[in-house]
Amino acid sequence: MEPRMLSKRDFIKCSLFGACGLVAGAHQLGPFVDFFGGERGSGISRDELWKWSKEALFYAKTPRGLKCLKCPNGCVLEEGQTGQCRNRVNYKSKMYSIAYGNPCAVHIDPIEKKPFFHFLPSTRAYSIATAGCNLACLNCQNWDISQVSPKETENYDLMPALVVEECLNSRCESIAYTYSEPTTFYEYAYDTAKLARAKHIKNVWKSNGYINEEPLRALCKYLDAANIDLKSFDDDIYVKLNGGRLAPVLRALKIFHEEHVWLEITNLIIPRWTDNLDMIQKMCEWLVENGLRDYPLHFSRFNPLYKLYQLPMTPVSILEKAREIAVKTGIRYAYVGNVPGHWAEHTFCHKCGKMIVERRGFRILSNHLEHGKCKFCSETIPGVWSS
């Protein structure tokens, strides 16, 4: 005999009972209702313009749509589309930045935190960031900003002039474009930097260096210092770990040098990913060969974060070995970062080897520099030591 099937009528009955049950429990299902109850955040969809939109710099019209020329991702946006950085939209055949004057993170930080060790030590940086990034690192420490759009974050209303004013009010020596990726809020940073320069405020750029030549050279006119994350010296690792490529970052380093922007380089050493000492050796050789030996190189300790969590921290001895390799290769100033109390936080004269800046954290305990020169041997120490 055929199995007895439930009739459609019975199904409707069952559904009605089920619906009654759900209604009975509905007051308990707040989060469920919230979720379906309209759009979260600003309530504005990404492709619409808002107060914080400004026509973007550096883009071209192509038969396929608008091509963004800001960074090597080279997104081509059709009408209504948003770039990979989540900050650029094609609206009525014009490209707009939707991250202009709406930072989600505004903090005051010691300049050493960026880190800058040879740029106005012991000063404070008025630091801003909007949401968005043009890379997607598995180990991002600011994933709540970098992997979302400005329309998904809670933002300040802080137009460039106000940033400069706030910086002056809080007596910071510099404005830092930092945390997420400033290349993605280029227009905002550019206009702010221009105003800041006029008020004698320094502009510092903390970035992944993933930017095209033309926008970078234009920006360099207003930048005083940049700290670039050289995440590894292997294109394949860049693709798999960061979602980018190595060559554009190396090109950016050379441009900063050519444009006389003070440069510091950070290399985060991640176990299994970027801790190959041969690779570090090659990286240091490249830096020296390209005239970047005078710029500080910070080897930073990895701490499991975001998606990269089944890994240990970087052993301190690996960081020390990397530093040793750098110094032997000819890098004049190599530091160990994220290891509180480590001796390689101090600055040692590249000529006489004596300690010239004794640091502990973000403070300077003793300073043996006079007018940018070593007190012991009078050698000029590369850096920007006073404003």
Added chain:
Amino acid sequence: MVTGNAQHIEWRFLLAILALGLTSLITQIILLREFLAVFYGNELVIGIILGNWMILTGVGSYFGRFADRSQGRVTLLFACITLLAVLPVVTVFFLRLLRNIVFPVGSMIGIVEILYSSFVLLLPYCLVSGGAFTLLASVISARQGTNLITSVYGWEAVGSVAGGLMLNLVMVWYLNAFQILIFMMVFNIVVALALAVAYLGVRARYLLALVSLVFLAPALLFNLDELTRGFLFVDQEIAYAKDTPYGSVVVTKQANQLNFFENNILLCSTDDVTTSEEAVHYAMIQHPNPRTVLLVSGAISGATQEIVKYNVEGIDYVELNPWLIDVARKYTATLSNEKVHVIAEDARLYVRRAPRKYDIALINVPAPSTAQLNRYYTAEFFAELKEKLNPGAVVSLGLLSATDYSGEGAREINSVVYATLKSAFKNVLIVPGLKTYFLASDRLLRIDVAALIEARGIRTTYVNQYYLDDRILQQRSALIEKSINKGAMVNTDFTPISYYRQVAYWLSFFKSNYWILILVCMVALAFAAINFNVISIGMFTGGFAASSIEILLLISFQIIYGYVYQIVGIIITIFMAGLALGSLWSRKRLPHPNIRHYIAVQFAIGVYSALLPLWLILLRNVATSPFVVHSIFFVLTLGIAVVIGIEFSVASQLRQGTVTLVASEIYSIDLMGSAIGAVIVTAYLMPMMGIMNVSMLVGLLSFISGTVLIIKRKKFVPY
């Protein structure tokens, strides 16, 4: 009673049924633990893996019906048992091998990837084990010329009980995952051999010899555990590895650094002063004269060395996993101080019976990503803790979040934790560090930590004026506090909202929608409602109720009493025993059940579920003796399991068709209901509706199912 049924079954087949139950339970628990360690152990992932397990086993048992067409059913059964011997070891081997090949080394695996990779890896074992059930029911019934599905179901449950006892009382304490699975391999090969000798030709024996040579010999010759851990901990030397009842504990060495992992998640590395100092000093410095300290987990990172800088009288260090204490003793100096008093127990359980009061309580448990961990973040726990605190004591706990901005997910969790702490303490202060630390106290709390450390003359490496600027700290603290939703729900034991928030936050890493899975379940439910006959609907809701109630009982026990590994194991075993008992009893006492019996069972489940909250409230408010709490939980578990067992038995007798068809259909529908119950209840309903309401909802579903049966009963034609 039991032997009465067994008389019909030849002993070799009886052995095969017992082996199936035993192997399934042990393999399920071992594989679940392995998957959670390799993937990520939150409630949603547990639900997905259990769901995949049950659905695949259900599909396997459904396909088992095609065995009727096969000429050599015993040969097929022999093949299934041989495969069941081999597949668990192969599955764990490939899980560990492929982890860092398929996915980026050390990276978190997204929910969709977990869904499909656990599906693919579980597929071979679950299909075979599900198919083996139908096959056994079919072979045995055919040989005896009568429907013996109930006996097979009952004896399989007896095998599960034996498996549960063996695993929880012996195996997990002394053997690692591979040793357990190799033991099961040997056992199943012996069972297959018994079948081969009696019913099959010499070729079957050669095949077994070959299987032993190819799989068993290498498994015995090589240390598979060591080999495969090497795949997981790439470029690290494994100094210590132990599968403990509470999860795997591994210590690796890299350069001269030691790394401590629990379930593959880094607990700490040596030379990490930031973590150990932040977890201690932010709270300790708030108290003018801290004398007694309660440290819940986290000693391994060196917290005790920081605590003793305050000249305390004593530190009571509570750690659930005793093997972590062993590791701390073996590899660090953290427990060598005579002021440290070690207690290997669940902190919830300990806090209730703590003999003294504390000035400081440092809670270093992981984020509330499971119902079990949620117990350390509830209003009830904070209230119990406060009972054991001196006036003006300070509590600290930390949650991981992004460095410079808290996104919506992080804000939601922060808000719940903040509101919950506020329910017990006058003041809550947020200190942003490597983690976001929450300090709670009835005394005024100060954010100028660096100045306080300086004034007290405490020597620290990181928590001091050199690394912390009090003004900046104050600004960042104020920003986070401002972002907190002051009207957020309070997290309670029976409405565990924060683990839902935590899982939602984790999902946001992958841009995954929390509700995708529930939509899948809804589609399955709609399919079930349209296609099932009346008996199937009963089985489906029965399976749903069974898994839901089992989960509710397990979580409630941990809330009301505390977490004790053996007791939780015993509750699961009692559940299995109840299923066997109900099924075999029904076979004996209800040889010819009718639809009224079936309706009665549905209503019994409904009444039980609707009344369960009353028992829980009574237990929490009245019962104080552990004996009473344990006994009532055991009886409650046994009660529902017996009813479900009877339901299966009655359903299999009422359902018409061939034995294979009935066995495959009922078993697979039961499993499908259980799978959907496991996922929906743990991941969605429990945190959102609360345990009491879920129990009543399950009751309502059973009443609906019973009502549908009443409506349909006149059309039902018994065979």
